[in-house]
Structure formats: C-alpha cells, structure tokens
Amino acid sequence: MNESAKPVLVIGGGIAGMTAAVEVAEVGYPVIIVEKEAYLGGRVMRTHQYFPKMCPPTCGFEINIRRIRQNPRISVHTLATVEEISGNVGKFRARVKLNPRYVTGEHSIDDSITEKLTSERDNDFNLGLDKTKALYLPHKMAYPHEYVLDREALSAAETDTLTEICPDGAIDLDMKEEELEIDVGAVIVATGWRPYDATRLDNLGYGQFSNVVTNVMMERIASSDGPTGGEIVRPSDGNTAENVAFVQCAGSRDENHLPYCSAVCCMGSLKQVRYLREQNENAKATVFYIDIRTIGRLEKFYYDMLDDSNVSFVKGKVAKINEDSASGNLTLDVEDTLARETHHDHFDMVVLATGVVPNSADTPIPLDLKYDEYGFIDGATDIDGVFAAGCTRHPCDVARSTKDATAAALKAIQCLNRG
Numbered sequence: 001m002n003e004s005a006k007p008v009l010v011i012g013g014g015i016a017g018m019t020a021a022v023e024v025a026e027v028g029y030p031v032i033i034v035e036k037e038a039y040l041g042g043r044v045m046r047t048h049q050y051f052p053k054m055c056p057p058t059c060g061f062e063i064n065i066r067r068i069r070q071n072p073r074i075s076v077h078t079l080a081t082v083e084e085i086s087g088n089v090g091k092f093r094a095r096v097k098l099n100p101r102y103v104t105g106e107h108s109i110d111d112s113i114t115e116k117l118t119s120e121r122d123n124d125f126n127l128g129l130d131k132t133k134a135l136y137l138p139h140k141m142a143y144p145h146e147y148v149l150d151r152e153a154l155s156a157a158e159t160d161t162l163t164e165i166c167p168d169g170a171i172d173l174d175m176k177e178e179e180l181e182i183d184v185g186a187v188i189v190a191t192g193w194r195p196y197d198a199t200r201l202d203n204l205g206y207g208q209f210s211n212v213v214t215n216v217m218m219e220r221i222a223s224s225d226g227p228t229g230g231e232i233v234r235p236s237d238g239n240t241a242e243n244v245a246f247v248q249c250a251g252s253r254d255e256n257h258l259p260y261c262s263a264v265c266c267m268g269s270l271k272q273v274r275y276l277r278e279q280n281e282n283a284k285a286t287v288f289y290i291d292i293r294t295i296g297r298l299e300k301f302y303y304d305m306l307d308d309s310n311v312s313f314v315k316g317k318v319a320k321i322n323e324d325s326a327s328g329n330l331t332l333d334v335e336d337t338l339a340r341e342t343h344h345d346h347f348d349m350v351v352l353a354t355g356v357v358p359n360s361a362d363t364p365i366p367l368d369l370k371y372d373e374y375g376f377i378d379g380a381t382d383i384d385g386v387f388a389a390g391c392t393r394h395p396c397d398v399a400r401s402t403k404d405a406t407a408a409a410l411k412a413i414q415c416l417n418r419g
C-alpha cells in the first residue's frame with residue numbers, strides 16, 4: 001500500500017458510487033464522494049422494493065451507510081458537483097462546487113417545525129406527485145439525515161417566519177455557494193441515469209392523460225412513504241387501480257427514441273405487476289411486450305407470474321393510447337403479433353416502461369472523455385486513471401452496478417499504487 005496515495009474521487013453517490021467508495025476505503029485508501037443531490041442512494045432509493053429479493057431498498061442502503069459512516073477515510077459532499085478536473089493519473093486536481101443547504105446542522109429540525117410553513121415545492125423525490133414544505137427532509141431515510149431549504153420556494157413573507165420557528169442558529173439564509181480544490185489520484189464516474197422523457201412518446205398519452213404514468217412513478221405510488229401511502233390508485237380520481245396495462249419498451253428499442261434495450265424494464269414491470277397483485281387479489285394486469293428479457297436466474301420471476309390467471313401477456317407494441325375523458329379510462333390499440341389480431345383493450349391505468357438514459361448524456365463530466373452515441377461512458381475510459389461504473393456505463397440492475405463498481409474500485413487502487 002502506498003501510504004502517501006491521494007484519495008479516489010467518486011462522482012455520484014448512487015449504489016454504484018457508494019459501493020466503489022466503500023470498496024476503496026476498506027482497502028485503506030481515502031475516498032471523496034461528490035453527489036449532486038442532498039442525499040446519497042440515487043435512483044434505487046426511489047424504488048418500493050427491488051428485485052430479485054423484493055426487499056425495500058433501505059436494507060442494502062443501511063448496510064452501505066453504516067460502512068460509510070464508520071469509515072473515517074470516506075468524505076461525503078452532497079449538493080455538490082465537479083466543475084473542472086485537470087492533471088493526469090495519480091495527480092488530478094478537481095474543482096468542486098458546494099451548493100448551500102441553508103441548514104447549519106447545529107440544531108435539530110423536525111416536521112413539527114416545518115408544518116408551520118405554508119411555502120411549498122414539488123417533491124422531486126416523489127417525482128412531483130406531491131409537495132413538500134420549502135424546508136424539507138428529502139426522504140425519511142436520507143443520509144445525511146438533514147433538512148434542506150429550497151430558497152426559491154420560500155415566499156418572501158415567510159422568510160422572517162422561518163427564523164422565528166426554527167431554533168436560533170439552525171438556519172443561515174446568508175449561506176453561499178462554496179468551492180473546494182481537491183487533489184486526487186483516480187476518478188470513478190458513477191453519475192447514473194434518468195428516465196426517458198415520456199412526453200416525447202406522443203402516441204402513448206403521457207402528460208395528456210392523467211392515468212398514464214411511468215414505471216418510475218409507479219415505484220413511488222407503490223411505496224409506503226410515497227404520495228399515496230403505498231395505495232396503487234389512479235392519479236385522476238384516487239380510485240383503486242383494478243385493471244392495469246404495462247407497456248414495455250416505451251422509448252427503448254425504438255429507432256426514433258432509444259435504439260438500445262434498457263435492460264431493467266422487463267424485470268421492473270414484472271415486479272410492479274407483483275406489487276399490484278399482492279395489494280389487490282382482484283386486480284388484473286396485462287403486459288404488452290416485444291420480448292420479455294429476464295436473464296439467467298431472473299427468468300424464474302417471470303415464469304412464476306405465468307401461473308397467475310389475473311396476469312396476461314400480449315406480444316405486440318402499443319400503437320396508440322386514447323382516453324375516455326368522462327371516466328379517465330384508457331383504450332390501447334395494439335396488434336397481438338402471435339394471435340395476429342388487433343386489440344382495442346380498455347384499462348383504468350397504464351404504466352409506461354420508460355427506458356434508461358445516462359445522466360452523462362446531458363451533463364458530461366468535465367474531462368475529455370469519449371461517450372458512445374447515446375452518452376454512456378466505457379468502463380475503462382480513454383483517460384488513464386478514470387473509470388466508469390453502473391448506469392453511466394450501460395443500463396443495468398443493482399447487482400451489475402455493484403460488480404462494475406467493485407471492478408472500478410480495484411482499477412482505481414491500482415493507479416494509486418503506481419506512483
């Protein structure tokens with residue numbers, strides 16, 4: 001081990017970034033995580049349960065957080081982004097921007113305080129399906145477990161109220177953006193993914209018909225700390241969803257949208273069918289698919305579902321979704337390619353399995369990296385000392401993300417030991 005080794009910089013604190021960080025630190029090297037949100041955990045934290053074991057995401061998360069918290073070699077910067085990286089392997093210099101939280105962390109804040117505010121903001125953790133107060137805890141398991149103030153959402157009239165209702169010194173409205181220069185030996189890029197913008201699929205009615213939701217929204221709707229307390233109900237009227245269509249490849253494997261397979265959507269939808277069926281024994285689900293792609297041992301998850309007579313599978317791409325505006329019910333036009341029939345089936349809610357887009361497609365890392373045509377970064381990048389892991393490399397599940405992250409951690413450690 002090189003005792004004078006510089007830290008490894010991990011950009012992105014989702015499951016891939018957190019895994020890479022603990023693997024590097026537990027070998028004995030320092031790590032700095034830079035995460036743009038106010039909390040660690042990434043997209044996995046927004047799922048209700050995760051396949052294949054169907055445990056809540058907090059299970060694995062708690063273990064990782066314990067490892068991070070107990071390890072003095074790991075520093076975490078949230079609300080932070082890397083603005084510039086210069087130098088080369090073994091001696092990179094990064095400029096990190098830290099956005100203000102406006103909460104000092106010196107006094108405790110809780111919901112009995114925030115409830116006194118009327119200023120609200122869209123709850124981005126719940127994908128805008130509900131609201132939070134302007135001063136909010138991002139979610140109940142958030143790490144760091146600290147409130148954040150959305151300065152823009154706080155009305156001018158409530159600026160004084162805030163200082164009155166919070167303990168003295170808890171809020172610092174003069175907190176400013178800060179910059180940090182750090183020297184690091186290697187960089188792991190783990191900036192993950194975002195869902196494909198479903199409003200671009202204009203034949204499928206997302207954004208026009210309120211009972212057409214996306215797979216990521218469905219995760220929040222099914223979640224007990226989500227906008228409906230875990231009840232799978234229709235957004236239009238709050239009625240229980242009894243007959244739900246799952247539309248696969250909504251954007252993926254489509255030359256006009258995402259030509260690649262997003263790899264996780266089939267398992268994602270099968271899992272969500274399970275949420276629906278476990279919640280309501282009378283509920284019916286129909287999955288419209290091109291192929292069901294459940295690889296290796298995940299196939300069992302699919303086969304088990306074939307025994308459920310309330311779940312149907314139709315091989316065919318949905319051409320059009322129409323709404324009956326009076327009831328909010330939806331009709332799907334689809335050609336069943338096995339039966340060679342055209343269907344016009346009615347449902348009370350539709351879930352679009354929108355695909356995975358790398359965040360690096362819109363927000364490139366400030367390094368001269370090569371991206372593929374869709375914005376993904378190859379694992380061993382063309383810059384010595386810079387590695388990519390998880391969904392920034394390719395669409396993948398948690399198991400694959402953690403394997404990537406462990407490989408990237410090993411590669412980064414090798415760089416630190418070269419000097």
Ligand SMILES: Cc1cc2nc3c(=O)[nH]c(=O)nc-3n(C[C@H](O)[C@H](O)[C@H](O)COP(=O)(O)OP(=O)(O)OC[C@H]3O[C@@H](n4cnc5c(N)ncnc54)[C@H](O)[C@@H]3O)c2cc1C
Pocket residue numbers: 011012013014015016017034035036037040041042043044047049050051052080081082190191192193194215216219264265268271354355356359363389390391392396397398399401
């Ligand atoms: C509907 C759906 C359901 C799914 N369910 C499952 C499941 O049940 N089981 C399973 O194994 N997989 C599931 N997946 C896949 C799973 O979400 C991914 O495998 C996982 O999120 C990949 O983790 P990641 O760390 O690569 O990316 P992310 O989870 O996206 O984390 C990336 C992190 O980087 C941060 N970041 C982004 N840009 C920057 C930046 N410029 N600077 C600093 N930080 C940045 C983000 O805020 C985020 O915290 C599902 C996917 C979908 C679409």
